Amino acid sequence: MADPSLLTVCALAKSVPGPRLLFGGLNLAVGAGEIVAITGESGVGKSTLLNILAGLDDADGGEVAIEGITFGGLDETARTRLRRERIGFVFQAFHILPYLTLQQNVALPLALVSPDAAAARVEAKAMLAAVGLGGRGEGYARDLSGGELQRVAIARALVHRPALILADEPTGNLDSETALRVLTLFADAARERGAAAVLVTHSDATAAIADRVLTLTTEGLVERAR
Template sequence: MPDAILAAADLHRSYAFAESAVPALRGVSLSLEAGAFVAVMGPSGCGKSTLLQLCGAMDKADSGSLKLDGREVTTMNDTDLTRLRRERIGFVFQFFNLLPTLSVLENIAMPLLLARVSEKVAFEKARALAQRVGIDHRLDHYPNQVSGGEAQRAALARAVIHEPALLIADEPTGSLDSHNGQRVLELFQELNRDLGISILMATHDAQVAAMAKQTLRMKDGRVVS
């Protein structure tokens, strides 16, 4: 049986609002095996994004356990969380979050450059990934000079250049038309299949969720199926 890359047990998370606490997660448990591709579905406000933020080590649960690669995330300090995100997790969001003053090539290479990999190696790997996702002809362009589909493919290449164990994707096709959205989802499937990267993706679109291997449905801060 494949090892669990991600294991969450009884996660709770509430946020302060006015003078009360509003629960976002009410005891969520899930497990992702190596090579999993899981879509999380549910209406707005059901807790999808909160769950992804916790699983991506961008936020901390109020209670419960979260393990990535067998390491307990909830007890890590900020330095360890930063290292974990940089080395083991990739992120793709609805809005591409490319740095406007950097070229597409530099944006893709950024995780390796931050990890002090040499420019030569980082740029070589960025060029290879750009070719794989079909934007190698845009490497000298800046984010405002490429289409939304090309920007999201650049964001996807950036997210996996450091070979993470887990890719977190929050509504990755939400800003794209159907053609570009389909192309991006096909790339998710290809990277999941060929590189073995586990993917946890939030979406409200059943057609998007159908591209994953498994679907979890959430309602009112709980996994319901």
């Protein structure tokens, strides 16, 4: 059984202006090596939930802890350090920096936590190859399709071997063959490296790799029958 202590969420609540409750009383425990997929209707707050788990947004109530460390007890500097060192995030909008090469983009998480630039380049090159972009490291974002940009974003999220991987529609712009490659990467990262992964998705194929599939509602998360 997976250790439930890597990511722990207790009584989380979030509202948006209106006011309108997105969700309340949300509880979640994700252990090392476990993959959880979160589904739900558009507008229910799935992306907002991921941002809260990453410490990019604040909840109105409740608590998020990563390896026993709660975001609520950290100042902004410590929160940023925890995010850089322990979290990998695949954003739906990619956030690839256009003035950096693809290799530099992927190496960025390593550059933020280690002075070893040579090792970062080697790791970034290997990660680009793993997502099917070997030999493209010196190129720039302007030369890539949406699906290729998504693969760069995924490589960047995994390169520093984070404890927690968060992904917002990680295969949304990928063809079925590339999506399978990417999903295998996620599974390897979570299960072989002992990371926890939380994926927001509308894709049944993506949800199929998860150990649990949960549906987000205003009352929290409801486990879906497999």
